[in-house]
Amino acid sequence: MSSSETPRKTLLVFCDSLSYYGPTGGLPADDPRIWPNIVASQLDWDLELIGRIGWTCRDVWWAAIQDPRSWAALPRAGAVVFATCGMDSLPSPLPTAVRELIRYVRPPLFRRWARDGYGWLQPRLSPVARPALPAHLSADYLEQTRAAIDFNRPGIPFVACIPSVHVAETYGKSHRWRDATVTAITDWGRRHGVPIVDLKAAVGDEVMSGRGNPDGIHWNFEAHQAVADLMMKGLAEAGVTTVGSGG
Structure with missing residues (x-):
């Protein structure tokens, strides 16, 4: 690439397993059927997917400050997506640590x-357990x-999510802490101008129907x-334009 060419942008996604699992299990980060790759393809950007099963918003913080992949991706990032919080809202009979x-x-x-x-106890205690x-x-x-990334890349667009839904027997089908997580993240997003994608609105019918x-x-x-589809709308609200619209 010559010095006159514009570097290709990257979609930087911090996530839990919902972003890279499909109907039969976990998938490679470059699988074209998972939503981060669908979005990156529509934007004509590269993708940097940083995540692991069971991650919460606390793990995103640690990844942002400790994972050198996030440091490498940030200078090229066109937007940052926080695709965690589902695990945060799930019941955890034992403290996470x-x-x-x-x-x-x-x-x-x-x-x-x-x-x-623990596998035997979790579904039985989940209805009365505290959130993860x-x-x-x-x-x-x-x-x-957000503040740490914005300090290094002032004005970079952000999008965050509120939790999906589940009917998992492993959690006793309990999700009584979802509403509190929705409220907290929605209020945070409103205060800081971060568009929020409602994962329940996107996946609820598919998940609840089995x-x-x-x-x-x-x-x-x-x-x-x-x-x-909802993520593209959120990114547009955050100020990201697609190739087709001249961005």
Whole structure:
């Protein structure tokens, strides 16, 4: 590329597994059927997808300040999408820090016992459990991340999400903390001019009808397309223009 050419923009997406799981399980970050790639393709941008299963808005903050991929992508980023908060609003019978320590239990036999025991308890205790991340902390971590990125790239467009829905037996079909998370993130977005994409509006029919992933929480490709459609509207609201409109 010559010095006179404009660098190709990147869509920087911080996400949990909803963004890269399909109807049968996890998919590579470059799978064209998941919504981040659909959106990047429509924008004619590259995609940098940074995420992991179970991530909350707190993990987005850590990724933004610790993951060198985010540092490399930021100078080229045309917009940043915060596609987490679903896990934040799910019930967690154990505090997140304790639950995540299960993977480190040794010896392996004890780890399997701990994992199986938690798997048995989670659906039974979820209806009375606290959320994985309290709603006000979800908004706080989003703002810390937004402010840090905006400090380095003043004026860069942001889009965030409010939680999807689920019918997952592993969580006892409980989602009683969703409304609090919706309110906290919506209020945060309003204060800072960040458009909010309602994932429930995009995927609710597919998930609640059982047409999504059999686990009751991840999506089919029709849902990914619906999310992409709403995400394009959110990006337009944030000030991003598509190639077709001259951006």
